[in-house]
Amino acid sequence: MKKKQLEMQLERLKGFSNPSADKEQYATPASVATDLLYLAYLHGDLESVCDLGCGTGVLAIGSALLGAKVVGVEIDPQSLRTARENATRLGVEVDFIRGDANSVSLKGIKTVVMNPPFGAQKASAGDRGFLRKAVEIADVVYSIHNLGSEGFIRRIVEPCTVEEIYRIKFPLRRCFAFHSRDVKTIEVELYRIMCRRNGTTRQE
Ligand code: SAH
DSSP states (O other): OOOHHHHHHTTTTTTSSSSOOTTTOOOOOOOHHHHHHHHHTTOOOOOOEEEEEEEEHHHHHHHTTTTTTEEEEEHHHHHHHHHHHHHHTOOOOOOOEEETTOOOOOOOOOOEEEOOOSSSTTTHHHHHHHHHHHHHHHHHHEEEETTHHHHHHHHHTTTTTEEEEEEEEEEOOSSSTOOOEEEEEEEEEEEEEEEEEEETTTOO
């Protein structure tokens, strides 16, 4: 599937119907999800994929559209229902499971794709636990973070390493009362993190 086609498909998905600010529920815009997924696709990393904190499923479903076997993990049952409806709408199969990203136990995952809670709002799990879990279960991780997160991320994921960082535009739509403008574009960082054990990846 071409990049533009993927983006058009992902634009059809339903977002959070009743987003919780505490859980930092904000659906990744189709353009951003497409950038992340196409990077993973071009690296040959979309085989067995986990979307941690999958929300309404855009990264999980996009991975499935690009041929991956996917599991999506989400703590909020209402979002999971929407994610399942979204997968049906686009005709893909994703194993959506309810779980806490900090403690879920998964095997056989090559790649984690995620847009974790940034930890900006109180009571959020924050991105620390998500990053730790991601590098525990996968060989390669694609993740979106605030600008200027590099030092923090390098420390958290050690001994895994940050291989690539891209600055991408992220259109924020108004969805919480404390957001003032209708659409505001911010910049975020997209990370590719690799886990090598004794100089080789775990797959080798
Ligand atoms: N990945 C989705 C949603 C991003 S918003 C997307 O890209 O569109 C972050 C998501 O993480 C929300 O759906 C929120 O409910 C979920 N979340 C927050 N804490 C969690 C936890 N501890 N375990 C699993 N999911 C969690």
